[in-house]
Amino acid sequence: MKNTSKQKTTPIDTPAPLVVIGTVAIDSVETPFGKRDRVFGGSASYFSYAASFFNSVALVANVGNDFPAEYRQILEERKINLGHLETTPGKTFYWKGKYGLDLNSAQTLDTQLNVLKDFNPKVHFKQSPRYLFLANIDPQLQISILDQLAQPRPDFVACDTMNFWIHTKKKELLHVLARVDCVVMNDGEAREFTGESNLVRAGQKIRELGPAHVVIKKGEHGVLLFSEHHFFALPAYPLEAVFDPTGAGDTFAGGMMGYLAASKSVKFEALKRAIAYGSVVASFTVEDFGLDSLRRIKRKDIDERLELFRKISSF
């Protein structure tokens, strides 16, 4: 593996229509079906790879100088804008996890933040991106990104989060929620965050904190979308075998935001289709380790599965 040396961040002059801020990581993953060491991972990697099937996308993240050139190439092949992928001395963020038989939640075996500790992105957009996704990072960084956005603000800002921030930075997370158009959470997080066991009430409670749209991901049980006057429920695309759930949530968000950006809409009907597309992309992701499955498919595979999905979920 070739190391890349410290790179200066290149300002993205033309506003990227879709930008994701998150992590690029090296993952070691064990599932009941196998084990992979040091595969390409991270929320921004998964997100941007998924979004690239639909729309051009720029990634804001940092890596260490151990980051393999092969992994950079995977993103370049998808024409993902890496002008804000900063390389700093040190090691790339590393995560090691293990999934049990139910595959619903990972047990973290090792987390080495490495260069992520110093991640404090300065974005140099002359104009704000029209669509922005704040992937699962420290809510303080999410706020800092929002503070840096030039006017006019994006048409649609969505964010992700996780239990760790709900526990340790709830106040900051509430500030983020007050400023985004959409939040994507999983069901366990939504329940924990609101103290509501009923997900319909949990979704409504989160909406009251600011976001016009709340997306609750339920894994094998599908997705719920809450908006002011609308509601949408979608089952999951049925899979006989989930091989590796890593990246499912990030590629769901990538498919969703990629489709929205491509449709140049933030209307509810577009959001519904965006969520269906996100579900389909995530269904491919979990069929193999890391990005392996997404690297084998083309946009037409996604569209074909979407049509099948529509057929098996309508009456």
Next chain:
Amino acid sequence: MKNTSKQKTTPIDTPAPLVVIGTVAIDSVETPFGKRDRVFGGSASYFSYAASFFNSVALVANVGNDFPAEYRQILEERKINLGHLETTPGKTFYWKGKYGLDLNSAQTLDTQLNVLKDFNPKVHFKQSPRYLFLANIDPQLQISILDQLAQPRPDFVACDTMNFWIHTKKKELLHVLARVDCVVMNDGEAREFTGESNLVRAGQKIRELGPAHVVIKKGEHGVLLFSEHHFFALPAYPLEAVFDPTGAGDTFAGGMMGYLAASKSVKFEALKRAIAYGSVVASFTVEDFGLDSLRRIKRKDIDERLELFRKISSF
């Protein structure tokens, strides 16, 4: 409450298009939202009440001579055929249960089988009903009913079961499954029965045991339907408050079978709509204790909710 004395079973000369065999019970139920003593319950009661919105239905069950005339009247008002509701000396089947905050599973506080111990129904249909539902009773009784059916057999026989029979009478249950067209199980039962944590595989495994159609109910997460060349996934109708889950599964089955019998079809498209109707009826059931909610609604309320359901679950 007036007691009715021992009644002779009246043969149903004209074949009922839809028949359910199950229990009629007195339930005491406690949920986080309240408590009701000795309300009208039982799988056959709930099923037939729900089915009666769609089609005429006959009930095969037994009660003790303590069975309140008011409860019989509730069924009579819906024109449910009670020719096979046998009254025998003794007390009616009694169940007492309590639901915790998650409302997903009941804790049984007391079960008094009473006259149910002697339930061994002899059905006197000159012709088999076209649609037959074997509600959750001893698989040996389900087999006995199947043995009594005159030729030609029904167009569609479906059955329910529960963990208790999976544990204690698996062999008999397998015999039942080999002879029915459809089985309705909840997700926990399907997982336990097959040893498969993945519900898609669990559904397929159950299909291999005989039933052409397998329905897996997932409570707040909706329903899955497995058929030979088709699959259908439906989210749950979204409810902010589930008041009392008792009877949800039985009224789901009643709505499903009632719609099927009315549509005179066993085709997959009819089954999909039947499952959507079943879900909608169950969504009303859980909004109040016992049959209270269903007793307030009319068929048009079900149809209106079905249309809303279609809207919020299609993209």
